[in-house]
Amino acid sequence: MQPGEVLDGRYELVEQIGEGAFGAVWKARDARIRRLVAVKVLLPGASGGAGSGKDAARFAREVATAGALNHPSIVTVHDFGQHRTADRPVFFLVMELLDGAPLSRHLAAGPPPLPLALDWAAQIAGALATAHRAGVVHRDVKPANVMVQSAGAVKVVDFGIARTGTADDGVTSTNVIVGTPAYMAPERFENRPLDARSDLYAFGCLLHELLTGRPPFSGTLYELIRMHGEVPPTAPGALRPGLPAELDALVLDLLAKDPAHRPAEADGVAERLRRIAEPPRTAGHRPTLLDARTAEPDPYVLARRQEADALLDRARTEVARLREQFEAEAAFLRRQAEQDMAEIRTLTESAAQQIIADARARGEQLERESAARAAAGLQRLGGSEQRGGTEQRGGTEQRGGTEQRGGTEQRDDLLSRQADKLRGDAEQLRHSVDNARRQASDFLADAAAKVGLGPAPEPRQQPIAPPAQQRRRLPSVQELLGNRSRAAGRNGSGADRERPGE
DSSP states (O other): OOTTOEETTTEEEEEEEEEOSSEEEEEEEETTTTEEEEEEEEOTTTTSSTTOHHHHHHHHHHHHHHHTOOOTTBOOEEEEEEEEOSSSEEEEEEEEOOOSEEHHHHHTTOOOOHHHHHHHHHHHHHHHHHHHHTTEEOSOOSGGGEEEOTTSOEEEOOOTTOEESSOOOSSSOTTOOOSOGGGOOHHHHTTOOOOHHHHHHHHHHHHHHHHHSSOSOOSOHHHHHHHHHHSOOOOHHHHSTTOOHHHHHHHHHHTOSSGGGSOSOHHHHHHHHHHHOSSOOOTTOOOOHHHHHHSOOOHHHHHHHHHHHHHHHHHHHHHHHHHHHHHHHHHHHHHHHHHHHHHHHHHHHHHHHHHHHHHHHHHHHHHHHHHHHHHHHHHHHHHHHHHHHHHHHHHHHHTOHHHHHHHHHHHHHHHHHHHHHHHHHHHHHHHHHHHHHHHHHHHHHHHHHHTTSSOOOOOOOOOSSOOGGGOOOOOOHHHHHHHHHHHHHHHHHHHHHHGGGO
16 A cells, blocks of 8 residues: 555545554545545455455454444444455455554553543443443453543544454454453453453453553563463552552452453443542543643652653763763874874885985986996097007008908997997996886885875886986997097098108
């Protein structure tokens, strides 16, 4: 089911307001009469398969049972129907829309003041008396099935598992527990015949919870079965001092293990509750929640509230202490982290500066070594050229042109190899210097990024060769040979000029 869906062309679902074991309750709009109603829709698979004959029989019986009961404290049933969907039929019943909240929600905040509790109990007993006179046993009397309205009136709801005085009609299976164990009479667990006195036992459990804030028995299913059958209940006055003795006697009579020892009729129970109510009320006036707030506080309720306030104060104090402790520890850890980061930043910067200084010193040393080696190579090259010129002139005079060309080719090869070797060494040294500088720069940028001093360095590709603007140009082999030829020519011209004078 979804909001906006229309059942049987008449009831438009507005919002889901509750859900039980057998059905979900929706707030809906009756398009025909133009009023808001409550629609109870059978849940899929509630009792062995959605849309089964047993489901339909249970819903039909709830309509017939509750619809035949006319009492201000019993919910009014308006309609029953079947809505066809694409895959299955959906059964629903339409009831009056009640404001307020279930009694179980009120009890979650603690027991109400005594006058209000007695008034609510008397109304519930009157509703049960009407049902019992019609031969209907509710079989699921509990706080969740009692709606407390804002004006103080209560409504008994959910007659889905009720039984009439006739034999079991097969809608609920024999030997299957149907109801709420915490509020079930002992005979309900033993599959013995039941009557109105079984509802009165459940009402006694509800009245005990109204007066003390808890049912007479609690535990697992097996513990509840044993306690309902064997354990004597505790009188409410023992848990809430100051209650009238007549009220303790009424609760214990309702919780008698043997149905024969319980009150016979709910009318008599309602009358006893009205007699116990103190102080006498003006005729026609019914206690409300507003009366409970303005009346003199009940000692028991006041004591329970004081205990709750004390627990709340202790919880708040503990929360404040834990908050202060957490904040102090967080501040200490924050300061510790800041100190650690400062130390890491200082160490990183120092290491980066040292690496940069080492790289610069190494680069300068490599440059000096490269310059020295280049100068030495050029010096050797010049000496070789001078020796070559002298040897060339001597060879010409002694051996002739053939020997001069052979010696020249050998010297040219030797000079070429030496020049190439010097050039290669210089390029390798400069490449090493460039790599050292780049590594130092990358390390510094990476360290600065890790300590938060700058962005992370972008990965750069290692250059294959050093940049052209950083290379010092060395003379080529052709230039060296040209220089040597010009030097030889100058030497030869000088020799020719000297020769005529000899």
